[in-house]
Amino acid sequence: MQYFVYFYLAVDYLCYKIKTMTIEQLYSRYKELPLISTDTRNIIPGCIFFALKGEKFNANAFAGEALERGARLVVVDEAQYVADERCILVSDVLSALQDLARYHRTQLNIPIIGITGTNGKTTTKELLHAVLSQRYKTFATKGNLNNHIGVPLSMLAVDESTEVAVIEMGANHQREIAFLCDIAAPTHGLITNVGKAHLEGFGSFEGVKKAKGELYDYLKAHKGILFLQGDNPHLQEMEHARHVEQVVRYGFSGDNDIVGQLVNANPFLTITWRLTAEKESIHTVSTQLTGSYNAENILAAAAVGNFLGLSASEINRGLQEYTPTNNRSQVVKTATNTVIADYYNANASSMAAALDNIAFIDANQKTIILGDMFEMGDESSVEHQKLVEKTAGISAARKIFVGRAFYAHQHTDAEFYETTDEAKKALQAHPITGSTILLKASRGMAFERLMEML
Structure with a gap:
């Protein structure tokens, strides 16, 4: 009986001590070796393990295993799993992960490009990465880590050597994009398009537009740069309703800042693009992408690359080198x-x-x-x-x-x-x-x- 009394007194002491840990203190531990894991099957020695919960799992129960596999610290939200001083007890593990990512973002003074949209956001993200990597040390969201867990993990993977980051944001309910923007704090952004998807969560097509438009709301409030597909009537309507201050338009009509033309799509795409201000300089690029619908995604990457100072040859080289994977086009x-x-x-x-x-x-x-x-x-x-x-x-x-x-x-x-x-x-x-x-x-x-x- 005496053993159990001492045990619970020890746990209470740890809880008291750890609950007073600020996000700055947790961040200092993260900075010692900035590696994060949420899966005991993929523990990297020296990482911080966040014991997330889901409908069918509770990773708190694997905190001890994470330490055995080499984790330096584990973050849990159930006191019974606090084994020693390597366990950090918080009120909610997911919130702690999100807060840590949010704080990390405040320490980064680099362009962050936020991408969302019904279709094409992953392809556009990959195209942007291919283009921007021609000049900058570029980070882009891995796989489909684009939700309330994936975006924090993506942000925490951005290190001090990164010069620009491309963060994909997905959503199936209202206010999700706003929440992800609050974490990633994009300085630039684009919505590829809006269409009928996730209607169970959004309710209607108008609901999709409202949800995706939260990126425009953020850019307006924080004086960010918006890249707009200027020929898309829905995106134009969404931007006009908000009047974002700085807009770079790309598309296929002459009213855009960057104008493209589809030359071939049989099956791979070849397009030309030019800056409206430089009508005589037409650039042709052949890609490894199929699907005429990808022409606007290619133009988006050209627009962002040009805005961030890349030459036409650098842009085209990135577009040509990109090879689609994962059964996307x-x-x-x-x-x-x-x-x-x-x-x-x-x-x-x-x-x-x-x-x-x-x-x-x-x-x-x-x-x-x-x-x-x-x-x-x-x-x-x-x-x-x-x-x-x-x-x-x-x-x-x-x-x-x-x-x-x-x-x-x-x-x-x-x-x-x-x-x-x-x-x-x-x-x-x-x-x-x-x-x-x-x-x-x-x-x-x-x-x-x-x-x-x-």
Whole structure:
């Protein structure tokens, strides 16, 4: 009994001592070796482990394991897991991580470019990284670390040698972009576009515009630089409602500061771009990207690069060198087909753009394989039906729809399968050869299983 009394007195003492730790004190510990981990499977010796919680996990229970694997400190929010002085007890681990990232941002005096949008934000982020890296030590969000956990982790990965950072911001509810801006404090920003995605959380297309527009609100309030796709009526409307002070416009009409023209998209994109102020200097760049919808993402990277002082040759070199990965507008040549692998994500806007692109491409034979879009809310049925109807005007040898949402709109002029496994069996029984194939779906459809058949 006496042992337990001493134990709880010791824990109480640790709690008292650690609860008085300020964010500045925690930051000083982070600066000793600025490595952060939230997963015991990826512990880097000397890191600080943040024991986050989720609906199905509680990393507090793995604090001891993190220390055993080499973590220098662990941050927990349950007193029972405070083992010794290496454990920092806070009221909420996630808030502590976010506060640490927010404080770290105040110590950085560099341009931070915030990117959000319904479609294309990851591709644009990668293009920006490729371009800006031609001159600057550039950091860009890794993978899809773009939410309330990912953005803090991204910011804490920005070190003192970084000269410019590109931070991707995702959202599926109101006020999320505002919250992420409060952490990342972008000095520059752009919204790639707005469309029908995450409608369960946003409620409507107007809800999407309101949520994404929180980036514009931040830039206006903090006198930041906005890069605007000047031909997009929705983005123009959103900017006009706020009157951001400093705006750099890019697009395909002569009213923009940087004007582009799509030269070829069959299947890889070649574009020209020029500064409106220098009409005689036209720059041509051939890329490894497919999809005419990516032309504006290429222009966005050129606009940011030019604004930050890069030469046209540096910009073009970055654009040419960028190779898409992770099944985002990626052209994959298999033994028998050419596949436009674009099944990392999907929504009504990106699906329509992908169909426009496959219709534009010159190919002897085309195949369309679409999978369900997730998080479409009450508009799911209508939006899936629209896509089925849209394919009717596209010439293709086979049109294949996969998933329960599409299956509800089946008709005799196409193939419909309720599951990816059923579609895979159909492709095994009736293989596709010699075709240019659009393969697009939400990530949850696991379309990589279909790639094996193509």
